[in-house]
Amino acid sequence: MSIELMWQYFLSPEFIQGAWMTLLITLCSLLCGVVLGLVLALLQEAPFRAGKALAFFYLWLFRGTPVLFQIIFVYNVLPGFGLRFSAFTCAVLALSLNEGAYMAEILRSGLQAVKSGQRTAGMALGMTNGQIMRKIVLPQAARIVLPPMGNQMISMLKSSALVSVIAVQELLLVANQTASASFRYFEALCAAGIYYLLLTSLFMIFQSWLESVLDPKQRRSKSQKRLSRLFKLPKTAREAP
Numbered sequence: 001m002s003i004e005l006m007w008q009y010f011l012s013p014e015f016i017q018g019a020w021m022t023l024l025i026t027l028c029s030l031l032c033g034v035v036l037g038l039v040l041a042l043l044q045e046a047p048f049r050a051g052k053a054l055a056f057f058y059l060w061l062f063r064g065t066p067v068l069f070q071i072i073f074v075y076n077v078l079p080g081f082g083l084r085f086s087a088f089t090c091a092v093l094a095l096s097l098n099e100g101a102y103m104a105e106i107l108r109s110g111l112q113a114v115k116s117g118q119r120t121a122g123m124a125l126g127m128t129n130g131q132i133m134r135k136i137v138l139p140q141a142a143r144i145v146l147p148p149m150g151n152q153m154i155s156m157l158k159s160s161a162l163v164s165v166i167a168v169q170e171l172l173l174v175a176n177q178t179a180s181a182s183f184r185y186f187e188a189l190c191a192a193g194i195y196y197l198l199l200t201s202l203f204m205i206f207q208s209w210l211e212s213v214l215d216p217k218q219r220r221s222k223s224q225k226r227l228s229r230l231f232k233l234p235k236t237a238r239e240a241p
Contacts, residue, residue, distance in 0.1 A: 018174035037103025110141035
């Protein structure tokens, strides 16, 4: 075991590039998965049977098959239909399709948690369905779904290691190739593990910050503190007769 060698791996350009590729795959897949999940959640809430059937089929398909199967399927089967993408694009596509299925259920639970009376109140104020969804439902649902979405962010970061099977130069593949060349598996894998822990910690810090921003109680307390400081009289003014 060599701590010095582990830090050499950790600071090497190959590992830094691999960590950046892992982060890029995670962020792209999360963004696409959230958008796709929101569309599916709205389809499940829509009064159209065709939309509900389409959403049900999608969830059944992508929640019922392994992520690794979906990655290999997209990479190897789509070229047979004339759809040829790079390994990175195939990785993001497969992970986004899988993530969309789970995000749909998370977002649907958040939308259903908002009481129907608030929608009725919005209609009484003359708001359209789009305005009700954008100004009343989605802001409240965002606070509800944030913790499970944070878990999905961390899960997606770890699932990105599966794209190494289609030769995407992400962190785990770089660590495995380095270890295979030098037979120093402990040092190489520990360096990769430190990167994973750092990225996970950043996601957890971002989630905590976002929860505090979206929490109305904390916003009110901060506003009250600012107002109290603004209107607080100086000591000399308070002691004056």
